[in-house]
Structure formats: structure tokens, C-alpha cells
Amino acid sequence: MIFTADTKMADLVHANHQLLYVMNRFGISLGFGDKSVEHVCEESGIESGFFLEIANAFHDEEYFPQKQLQNYSVSQIVDYLKKTHHFYLMERVPEIEGLIQIMISKETSHKKSLELVRSFFGEYSDELSAHIKHEDEIVFPYALELEDFCKRLEKAGKPPSIIRGYSMEKFIEEHGDLVEKLYDLKNIIIKYMPPVDNHNLANHVLFDLFSLEKDVRDHSRIEEKIMVPKVIEMEKLISGIK
Amino acid sequence: MPQFSVLICEGSYIVRKGLVKLLKETNKTLTVREAADVESFMSVLGYYEPDIIIINPDLFGSGNKLIRELPEKFRGRAIALSSEEKRENISLFPQTLLYSDSKSTILEKVRKVYGTVKGCRGANKMRGTVITEREKLIVRYIALGLTNREIAEKLFISTHTVVTHRKNITRKLGIKTVSGLTVYAILNNLINIEDINK
Numbered sequence A: 001m002i003f004t005a006d007t008k009m010a011d012l013v014h015a016n017h018q019l020l021y022v023m024n025r026f027g028i029s030l031g032f033g034d035k036s037v038e039h040v041c042e043e044s045g046i047e048s049g050f051f052l053e054i055a056n057a058f059h060d061e062e063y064f065p066q067k068q069l070q071n072y073s074v075s076q077i078v079d080y081l082k083k084t085h086h087f088y089l090m091e092r093v094p095e096i097e098g099l100i101q102i103m104i105s106k107e108t109s110h111k112k113s114l115e116l117v118r119s120f121f122g123e124y125s126d127e128l129s130a131h132i133k134h135e136d137e138i139v140f141p142y143a144l145e146l147e148d149f150c151k152r153l154e155k156a157g158k159p160p161s162i163i164r165g166y167s168m169e170k171f172i173e174e175h176g177d178l179v180e181k182l183y184d185l186k187n188i189i190i191k192y193m194p195p196v197d198n199h200n201l202a203n204h205v206l207f208d209l210f211s212l213e214k215d216v217r218d219h220s221r222i223e224e225k226i227m228v229p230k231v232i233e234m235e236k237l238i239s240g241i242k
Numbered sequence B: 001m002p003q004f005s006v007l008i009c010e011g012s013y014i015v016r017k018g019l020v021k022l023l024k025e026t027n028k029t030l031t032v033r034e035a036a037d038v039e040s041f042m043s044v045l046g047y048y049e050p051d052i053i054i055i056n057p058d059l060f061g062s063g064n065k066l067i068r069e070l071p072e073k074f075r076g077r078a079i080a081l082s083s084e085e086k087r088e089n090i091s092l093f094p095q096t097l098l099y100s101d102s103k104s105t106i107l108e109k110v111r112k113v114y115g116t117v118k119g120c121r122g123a124n125k126m127r128g129t130v131i132t133e134r135e136k137l138i139v140r141y142i143a144l145g146l147t148n149r150e151i152a153e154k155l156f157i158s159t160h161t162v163v164t165h166r167k168n169i170t171r172k173l174g175i176k177t178v179s180g181l182t183v184y185a186i187l188n189n190l191i192n193i194e195d196i197n198k
């Protein structure tokens, strides 16, 4: 299913409730009645074309952005991606850490095993932070500077140094998928942990891990499918004038 | 009667529905899914793992590499469905159903494939998901931080063999990373936490 401007916003949530995360990041709140995507976006001051590209790429792995719809800016994409990063580090990860912590405090017989889970998740969160830091500090500034440079092309001289030191090719080469450890952690909890006291909490942690895994995967895809082609286009433009 | 699942990819509505009806007669617990073209067929395969696939190779076109990959992936569990005997790519399939086949011929051919499926299931059970003593030892070494080469030297095997063991371990346990294997090793008393810090 491909979402269009006429699709009802509510239908997006029914089709894939993970899209609620996307809506949050765009600042769209619930309660949209039967309003269409276009209508809701207009009310929230969002470009519906851009929202749809993100929603579709997020929802459907096979979706490929359509050329005619790509009239949004890199700064819009970066803004969205940064919000996602912030959400992972400031909300998602602390939330899961908190749940594991509560599990440990309530556990009577297998505290040690749960400590292992906590430290394993800690390792994952370090990996995630490093990945995000690299993107926030190197990749995004590069993309933004490139866009800025392209805007001033007529009067611009040589590309600034940051542009010469990086490329999207390098980004794709290094870009990890960040889900291996989550996959392992899920299996450890599902298959290998001794039975813990509080099943409900364990389920919570698992649901959160499943959802984080999917979210992170979809996020990486948006970086690769929506940001990368846009930036490569600009790289081509610049290498043409050099 | 064991349960089987079949996915059919055939463009002709009449042929497809006819085949579904016939297959259901052979086995009441059969689950059948249908696709009228390659695109929907592949999208079903994305989330559904049938025991048997029955496909009309004509739908794929000669340049499509899927038509080579699918019979390979499904081995004896891929059946071609064709309007005539001499069509392209049919030889890639271990079994072919022809439009002109009689009911009994079709049933006979399909039953043979059911047999293959049963065989596969038996083999899968034998292979199991329990890791061997040898693999346990390797998990222990991995958790202790040894490289593939170091493990190979300790066990007097080639690094290539170590890599194969590691692949099997990952497949059986569902754990890919070194830190994940370390947690597994501790939980199963293959090592002590103190060992790692040494």
C-alpha cells in the first residue's frame, strides 16, 4: 500500500502503528478524525509531499522515492533524522534501561543474569550513540554545507574544505545497520534467560526491543534511500564545475 | 496427514483455481496461497515460507534470474506448471505439471513432492538446534576473546573450519555478535565472568 495525499491520516496508523513515531517527529498529534494526510499536514505547517515520502519509505521496504516528489530540501531531511536520533538517545534507550533496572530490582533469584542483559544493552546503547554522534557531527554538517554551497553556486568559489574531506560514497561504505546486537539481545531473552519473576516486565522489554529494532532499521533506510540520493545529486553538480 | 503449505504462481485464473481445488482434494489440511504474477508471488514469499512452490516459468521471462534461484532454493520442493512440455526453463524443476495432465497424473506427481517435504522435515529435526560439544568449546574460546586463528591453533583445525563452526553456531543459537555469544556462554556456565576480565 502506498500512501497518498488523499489517504486518511488515521488509516496510516491502522496500516502500521510504527508510523506513530514518524508523526511524533513531525509534530503531528493524534485526534485527526477523518482528515486526509494533506489536510493534517497543512494544519500542522508541514509539507505533505515530504511527509509522504518519509512515511512511505518507512512503511514499505520496497518503496523507492519518486523523482518528481523530491522537491524538499536536505535541511528538511536532516532535521527529521536529527529528531529521530534525539528520540532514540533521550527517550527510547533510557526507557528500556529503566525497564531493565526495575526488572533487576524486583528479581529475587536471577539478578546476575539480568545484570548481563543490562550490560549488553549498555554496549548496544554505546554503539548507537557513537553511530549517531558520527552522523550528527560529520555526515549531516557535510550534507548541509553541500546544500548551502549549491544554493550560492553562482558566486561561490572553491568548495569549502569540509566538502572535500567527505563523500556519500564513504558514508554508504561505513554505514552499519545497528540491529545485530538487538537481534542477539532478543534471542538471549527469549531463548536463554532463566525464568525471571516478573513476566510482564520481561514482555515489555521484549516489545520495546522489537519495536526499536524495526524503527532503527527503517531509520537507516531513510538515510540511505532519501538522504543519500539527494546529496549525491549535489556532489555530481559540484564535481561538474570544479 | 501432516500439514503442507503450497504457494502457486500462475497467470491463468481458471488453471490456478482448478489446481487449488485439485490440491485440496489430495489433502484437506493443505494451506494454499495464490499469486497471479511474479511481483505478488515474491511479495508473498517475503513473509511466508511455503513447503512447496508451483510456478509457471513463462511468467518470469527468460532474463529473470529468479527462475534459476527458486528451484535451487526449494530443491525438490519446486514444481513447474506449464501449458506444454517443451517450454523454456522447465528442466530446472524436478517435477512438471502439464495443462494436459490427467487428474491421476497430477496427483501422483504432487504426492512425490509431498514425500520430499516429509524427508526434509525429518532431516531438519535431526540437525536440531542443540550445539555440539565441539561448538560449545568454540563458543567458550570466542567469549574469552580468542581470534579465529588462535582457536584454529588450539584445536588443530584450519581457520576455514573455525569459520564454518561459527556460522553453524550463529544459525543454531540465533546470536551473531561476540558480546552476544559471551552472554550466552556465561548464562550456560561455559565460562565465568571472572575469566573474561583476565
Ligand SMILES: [Fe+2]
Residues within 6 Å of the ligand: A081, A085, A132, A135, A219, A220, A223
Ligand atoms: Fe541515523
Ligand SMILES: [Fe+2]
Residues within 6 Å of the ligand: A131, A135, A175, A220, A223
Ligand atoms: Fe545511520
